Amino acid sequence: MTEKENLINAMKSGDIGSLLELTEKILSEGIPAVEIADSLIQAIREIGEAFEKFEIFLPEMMLASDAIVEILKVLEPRLKEEGSDLEMKPAxxxxxxxxxxxxxxxxxxxxxxxxxxxxxxxxxxxxxxxxxxxxxxxxxxxxxxxxxxxxxxxxxxxxxxxxxxxxxxxxxxxxxxxxxxxxxxxxxxxxxxxxxxxxxxxxxxxxxxxxxxxxxx
Amino acid sequence: MGTPPYRIWEVNNRSETGVFMEEKKFINERVIPGIRRVVQKYEIKYDPNNPVNMDDSMADAVWNAAVEAFLSIGVYNTTTHRIIEFTREELDEAFLGLPGSYLFGAGKDARPFIARKPEDKTPPFMLFSPDITYDEKDHFKACVAYLKEPLLDGICAPILEYFFGRKISSHSPTELGGSLMHAMNLRAAARLVGRPGIHFVAVGTAEADSSQIHVSDNEYGIRTTDSRLVASTTELLTNNEMMNKALHYQQYGCYSGNLAGAIYGGYAGGAEGTAVLQTAYHLMGTLLYSSHYEQNFPFHLKYGSNTGREMLWIVSTYSQAIARNTKMPQTSNGFANAGPGTKMLYYETAAHSMASTISGANLWEMAPARNKHHNRGTPLECRLAAEVGYGTALSGMTRKDANGIVNTLLEKYEKDIPEAPIGKTIQEMYDLDRAVPGDEAREQYEEMVKELKNMGVPFPY
Known part of the structure; x- marks a missing residue:
């Protein structure tokens, strides 16, 4: 399993501690923040779809949602540095x-x-x-x-x-x-x-x- | 015989002195992990092949899990932002004092309301209730139509949405006025049909504590032989307004039930956690509100109903958990997906009634069309629930027998749940001037009874 896949799994389980650790590790390896953010955003969409189909329930959705909010806070300064066009200050x-x-x-x-x-x-x-x-x-x-x-x-x-x-x-x-x-x-x-x-x-x-x-x- | 209020002032005091916490933290750090932990510890497992639970050890595991979860989670008061907690000793003391039966209503219309057991041959107490709003002009006639039903033991009447043409607004004079109109319509309707002492659970039009207090009157309003409900919100939350209602009911001297609906797919997770949480609500009602009984309506987060396969398992399992381990009377409140005049509603009603009755519950039926469509509820689906409830108890059938028939019924409707038809209004199905079903509705009912009998659904006649 790649580190990016580990990251997505940690988000799905709502393990914010592991998620932060993994993010730091991946960033330190020189992977652009925008790439990590894109993967996480895709993963949260999949989690949302799973909740819509009732393959998972509200607690799992809440954990993942809280996790992505936290992790994007960490990624935001890096995204700015990278000049990413990923919008981090939405409506x-x-x-x-x-x-x-x-x-x-x-x-x-x-x-x-x-x-x-x-x-x-x-x-x-x-x-x-x-x-x-x-x-x-x-x-x-x-x-x-x-x-x-x-x-x-x-x-x-x-x-x-x-x-x-x-x-x-x-x-x-x-x-x-x-x-x-x-x-x-x-x-x-x-x-x-x-x-x-x-x-x-x-x-x-x-x-x-x-x-x-x-x-x- | 009534239950003495459980240490009412000591419990109330905990709202002011309990552990301070923000609501979100209570849900995230107490409710969600608290339920998850006991589901794992007690190895509670939903069995989709058996929508009617037949395993006593599973029912007892759900009871034990609920006790442990409730004592570790407590109840959160959103007014004071404090947690109200209880001890095992208090729980045992409160449940020891339950009499196991009450006499609901007055005079010749009084009926016993008891804590039934799984596979009990005593028919359930039949509370007829559509749980939805009706046109103001038809409210009184609808009350009469329900009260004319022979198997009705009690009624929670149609709700008013308008008061003298004004839309009723929560916590306003229109709510006080509409609540009084609701109570007076019911009282007058009951006398006119010759059932002046029939038991009311009322009034559903009153959301505010002030509106409930406003209708307490032994002459024209809600009597001390009637009962009232105190709710909670999702999940294990109360507030001072609910506590006010609970206190008023005790001091006024009427019966009261704890109105609770754990949400499947919500904070409790799947069927296992929902069954545990619904069981835990019985503890909350007894200890916090001194409730005499529990009014249960667990429902599906997406559909707002409780007749799907996983919902019937939840209903049967928590009903058995309570019936096997306590003397607390309980009602099972059906929320169907389909609306009046559809075959699907009758299948759903028969399944819910059987799964509940065989598991030890009394019946509170039937809210059609996901409980959200104005005027879409008739006494006919309640009549069917009552007849099936009587049939289930009197036939002496087992949970295994019931499970087989419920599975057959589910095959008829479960695939249609996502797009269930909303059916017809009471005005389309009834001759409301005479308060009787129209010919078409009556004939459809008779045909449905024949079909259900052929499927093995038990009827008393």
Whole structure:
């Protein structure tokens, strides 16, 4: 097994310690950082696909996602030195479960996959006031706001965020995507969101599409 | 007979004094490794060929794993950011005090609610529940339609989404108002069908603690002979609002159940970890909330249902783990993939009802169409679950018999789970003015019963 393969296996098992050691070793052997990063990004895509097919479960996906975030931090200065065109400061996304709703796992899975896809995610947690979400998006200079709601009685929080963005003349600054069990594309259209995602994998694809269209990435 | 609240103030105090930790750390460093460790240690193994577990030692291993996991993980209070922990002695003390049976409801409508055993010949307590929202104009009629069902022992009614035309918003006056409307509709419907004392688990429209407290009333609302639910969030998380509900139910004097759904594919991992975690929730309910029973709805992360092969194994295994090792009554809450009026929903319902009943659970059926489509739930699928539940218990069948039939049922629907049809609405299937099924729906039901009987599914008549 090559060192690069060892690196990928360490990422799959979420062993950050071994991963860091191996990375340092490979770098010291003169292998370009961009080559390592490319391999890891390909590996995390495969892990994401395996999770989508339920060949692995959330804990394994979380471990791999945390691992790639850590390792890319280590690689970032080397990539700069190499003048790599690998984008290490991608678009910023604010994620929150809306006011009155304490269910987080759906949002957390989306965050795990977004992290794995190298988005810079700010997690505001659950039961977050609509105005606090808007203010956080401004403060963080976010490109996109992701809003989760699990109950029919809390999906109104998604509508309220869009309304506040309109009232505060900030709507054009942020793309807004929504998700959660009681929501659908019709609801997204009715409240004026930019998109709706049925699951975590489609949320990532939707975010990529909207951000590319916005011209951030 | 009721269970005394378990050292309620001492337990509550731990929310203020327990170990401080951030939520993510609790999940990553306690929940995930805690469950993984016991699954390995107790050699718990999912068997896809046998969706109904027949191995007593496996059920007991799941119980032992759950005890060890729960005591090592604890429960995290997201309000105080502290961990509430328990000892083995406390666990033993709390479970020793369980009476094993309650009388749910009042007067002539009261029914025994018991801790059943695997292969128990006592029929399950039948809680009818669609677990979804209905149009405001049809809510009362839908309550009547459910309450007219002869095998119903208790009801968790349709939920309201609108209150006087306004969409109900969590923690707002519309939620308080809608919750009261829900309770009053149920109370009036129960009296009109001649079951004024029937047991309610209510009200599902109330998410906030204030809304639940608002409907506690022995005259027009939820009585002390009814029960209420306290939930937790994913996984092993509570907060002060849930603790408020638990305290209110104890002090108001009604029954309460711990509402818990471990997620297959989530933090617990696969079927093995999910079965352990669902078992652990019984410990949490008893010790933390002083719950009288456990309301179980483990579900698949991707589909939001629990009628797939691995889900039925989870249901049967944790039900047996609890039934063999405790006197805690439990309900098994079905979440089907398909919607009303589809053959698939009836196959799923029969499989879930059999796997649950034979394993010692009471029944809480049936949430169709992945519990997410407005108006898509009817009393017919609940009726089928009840008839199959009665048939399973009264026939004296074994877990091996049930396993064979459940495997046959799975062959009928498991390939269709990813693209399950959402079916029809109650308005399309019922004559709601008369609160009875329409001709087409009734005829389809009769045909399905014939087909299921031919497949070996037991019915009481």
């Amino acid at each position: 910023k996304i604010i994620m929150a479960t809306v006011k009155g709703d304490i269910h987080e796992i759906g949002k957390n899975i989306v965050i795990t996959l977004l992290n794995a896809n190298r988005f810079d995610v700010v997690d505001l947690g659950s039961d977050v006031d609509s105005l606090d979400i808007v203010k956080a998006a401004e403060r963080e200079k976010a490109d996109l706001i992701g809003l989760s709601a699990l109950m029919t009685t809390t999906m109104l929080g998604q509508k309220e965020v869009v309304e506040f963005l309109n009232e505060m003349k900030l709507r054009e600054k942020f793309k807004v995507i929504i998700g959660g069990a009681p929501t659908n594309q019709d609801w997204a259209d009715r409240i004026g969101a930019d998109g709706w995602a049925n699951d975590a994998a489609s949320a990532v694809k939707l975010a990529e599409k909207l951000i590319n269209n916005k011209g951030v990435r």
